[in-house]
Amino acid sequence: MSTYPSSSWRAYDWQLIRDAPIIPVMHMALDEALLEEVAAGRRPPTLRIWEWAASAVVIGRFQSLRNEVDLEGAQRHGVQVVRRITGGGAMFIEPGNTITYSIYAPVELVAGMSMVDSYAFFDRWVLDALASLGVEAWYQPINDITSAAGKIGGAAQTRRNGAVLHHVTMAYDIDSAKMLEVLRIGREKLSDKGIASAAKRVDPLRRQTGLPRDAIIERMIETFRTQNGLTDSALKPEEWQAAERLVETKFGTEEWLRAVP
Amino acid sequence: MHGEYKIPGGKLVVVDLNVTDGALRDVVLSGDFFLEPAEALEWMAAAIEGLPVDTPVEMIAERVRGAAAHAELLGITPEGVAEAVRRALQGGAQ
Structure with a gap:
């Protein structure tokens, strides 16, 4: 049980951004650009819902490219490989x-909280939204959203200049066979989970809810809006331009992709 | 050489390195853990770089702890890094 009141969310004028589908590398750049904007006080705290324009493997900031990704498999399936600014898998x-x-x-939203507690805190509203759809999900520290039937998603955070980025990917559906052709999933990683097959670890929301993806997203937005307040917003042209510059100088470069070879 | 260690209740820590003239070289630390600031990844790897191949695990952990003293570690521990190094050396060639 969280001891932190949800009313602290209410101290902010939360903004909602729903992207049109954009390419994976632009998502990486927007996360950094918007984190900087919130840190600088130029943008109020924001919830951004992503739409993807291409398939991707997104590796964590500290992961080894060659250890994690089958580059040949990714190329064969037209999967773009990008590195994000947060840790995780x-x-x-x-x-x-x-x-x-x-x-x-x-970061003042999670002031006094341990890092581990802040992960669960940031996704409390999502667990509530899922519960309202009949999915009993909970937080498995450090950063997993899970259910009796299997893992649903994972979160990652990074902090910068007084602002925190917390992002989450949940599985709506999954092509496990293809996943295993583009990711290298080692046995050691699964050793304390007691599960032999990586594909079995995930139980996607489509199977758990029977609902269209958009219906789940709508319920999430509705839940956030009810609990915390939420104003519809959009990317500013200068934010988009800042992200484009970051693609050129950082996220689109081989140097960044291979930051950990 | 390549070693992996899944920290119980934490994350996967991976170490790739070479041994040249009895010393640990080309140390690359990776995994799905969390670090603030990100530069702490290089600080920890640098603390291992050049150590004699027979350095006790406890001492490797101590070096890593010192290097990460001003960093926030989540899902990764100095002991876990040292264990991944030990496994890399034990495993021999990749």
Whole structure:
């Protein structure tokens, strides 16, 4: 049980951004650009719902490219490989198969909380939204959203200049066979989970709810709006331009992709 | 050489390295853990770089702890890094 009141969310004028589908590398750049905007006080705290324009493998900031990704398999399936600014594990994304969102907030929202507690805190509203759809999900520390039937999603955070980025990808549906052709999932990683097959670890929301993906997203937005307040918003042209510059100088470069070879 | 260690209740820590003239070289640390600031990844790897191949695990952990003293670690521990190094050396060539 969280001891932190949800009323602290209410101290902010939360903004909602729902993207048109954009390419994976632009999502990486927007996360950094918007984190900087919130840190600088130029944008109020924001919830961004992602739409993907291409399949992707998104690896964590500290993951080894060659250890995590089968580059040949990714190329064969037309999967774009990108590195994000947060730690955590590799994700296999296909448009329409995942629900992804980012929260950009002042760190004062989670002041006094341990890092581990702040993960669960940031996704409390999502667990409530899922519960309202009949999915009993909970937080498995450090950063997993899980259910009796299997893992649903994972979160990752990074902090910068007084702002925190918390983003989450949940599986709506999954092509496990393809996933295993683009990701290298080692046995050691699964050793303390007691599960032999990586594919079995995930139980996607489509199977658990029987609902269209958009219906789940709508319920999530509705839940956030009811609990915390939420104003419809959009990317500013200068935010988009800042992200484009970051693609050029950072996220689109081989140097960044291979930051950990 | 390549070693992996899944920290119980934490994340996967991976170490890739070479041994040259009895010393640990080309140390690359990776995994699905969390670090603030991100530069702490290089600080920890640098703390292992050049150590004699027979350095006790406890001492490797101590070096890593010192290097990460001003960083926030989540899902990764100095002991876990040292264990991944030990496994890499034990496993031999990749």
